[in-house]
Amino acid sequence: MKACLLRAPAPVETNPLEFADAPDPRPGKGEILLRVKMCGVCRTDLHVVEGELPPRKSPVIPGHQIVGVVERLGEGAKRFQPGARVGIAWLHRTDRTCEYCRAGMENLCDSPTFTGYSVDGGYAEYAVAPEDFVYPIPEEFPDDQAAPLLCAGIIGFRSLRLSGIKRGGRLAFYGFGAAAHVAIQVARHWGAEVYACTRGAKHRQLALQLGAVWAGEASAEPPAKLDAAIIFAPAGELVPAALKALKKGGVLVLGGIHMSPIPSFDYNLLYQERVIRSVANNTRQDGEDFLRVAAEIPVRTQVTVFPLREANRALNDLKSDRINGAAVLDCTR
Numbered sequence: 062m063k064a065c066l067l068r069a070p071a072p073v074e075t076n077p078l079e080f081a082d083a084p085d086p087r088p089g090k091g092e093i094l095l096r097v098k099m100c101g102v103c104r105t106d107l108h109v110v111e112g113e114l115p116p117r118k119s120p121v122i123p124g125h126q127i128v129g130v131v132e133r134l135g136e137g138a139k140r141f142q143p144g145a146r147v148g149i150a151w152l153h154r155t156d157r158t159c160e161y162c163r164a165g166m167e168n169l170c171d172s173p174t175f176t177g178y179s180v181d182g183g184y185a186e187y188a189v190a191p192e193d194f195v196y197p198i199p200e201e202f203p204d205d206q207a208a209p210l211l212c213a214g215i216i217g218f219r220s221l222r223l224s225g226i227k228r229g230g231r232l233a234f235y236g237f238g239a240a241a242h243v244a245i246q247v248a249r250h251w252g253a254e255v256y257a258c259t260r261g262a263k264h265r266q267l268a269l270q271l272g273a274v275w276a277g278e279a280s281a282e283p284p285a286k287l288d289a290a291i292i293f294a295p296a297g298e299l300v301p302a303a304l305k306a307l308k309k310g311g312v313l314v315l316g317g318i319h320m321s322p323i324p325s326f327d328y329n330l331l332y333q334e335r336v337i338r339s340v341a342n343n344t345r346q347d348g349e350d351f352l353r354v355a356a357e358i359p360v361r362t363q364v365t366v367f368p369l370r371e372a373n374r375a376l377n378d379l380k381s382d383r384i385n386g387a388a389v390l391d392c393t394r
């Protein structure tokens with residue numbers, strides 16, 4: 062098959078992904094083989110390619126927002142029929158036995174594997190995954206629209222849940238890329254008032270189009286005190302700015318897998334029971350709940366589609382803020 066291979070991390074400006082032939086993956090016991098249609102491009106892919114996340118496999122095929130069609134079943138796999146349209150997300154497999162898995166917190170599993178990082182992902186014509194970790198894709202969504210739901214959507218949804226935002230509450234997003242442009246639609250559906258702090262006039266414009274009541278610069282102070290804020294941008298310097306915007310008892314959620322160092326700040330910004338918490342991965346329950354809500358709303362994603370062979374260009378555009386909404390690779394061409 063054709064795939065984009067990362068042999069060693071390097072700045073994306075050097076176009077480190079090699080479009081090449083790779084062995085066709087084979088589905089193992091309980092696994093399914095997917096013919097990939099579309100694969101979303103996530104900021105985490107950028108962290109994998111540039112090495113902010115330490116390499117786990119070489120070469121590795123990145124990509125963890127995979128929409129495809131079941132091509133073949135591994136031994137014992139029976140959950141899906143060939144031809145079914147399904148999605149593979151970041152959480153590829155857990156051990157099911159550690160204390161976190163047993164307590165219903167599989168997102169914190171002690172020995173998980175991750176798609177497009179510790180195992181090969183979807184920047185390719187084919188991919189495999191355990192059938193239990195695969196999601197049926199609601200028919201409301203075309204392939205390209207569905208891809209960004211599988212990480213940007215699910216992680217944004219978990220971030221919203223952890224923010225505790227309620228009907229009538231005020232919520233800000235710091236950074237308005239793929240995750241925020243989906244999360245705002247869910248937050249509005251839940252009746253929250255949304256503020257967007259983000260660099261780039263186009264991102265602010267998209268936020269307003271999607272129903273934000275206000276949009277300002279990345280570290281600007283929203284005009285009202287917030288019940289909750291979610292930082293999607295990987296920029297630690299936003300933490301004090303976001304804390305400053307919170308009401309007493311407000312919650313700040315850090316939605317990214319990587320963040321630059323957080324500067325020290327005065328205890329007063331945190332005092333009065335303000336909370337900072339991170340989001341790590343997601344449970345399958347988060348994914349299933351999100352896809353159901355997304356189909357009900359229905360969520361509309363704004364996507365820019367690139368051919369698979371141009372994955373380097375997609376990553377460069379993402380890094381330099383040239384993508385409004387989400388970038389998606391068409392793995393059929």
Ligand SMILES: [Zn+2]
Nearest residue numbers: 159162170171
């Ligand atoms: Zn576990």
Ligand SMILES: [Zn+2]
Nearest residue numbers: 103105212213
């Ligand atoms: Zn992701």
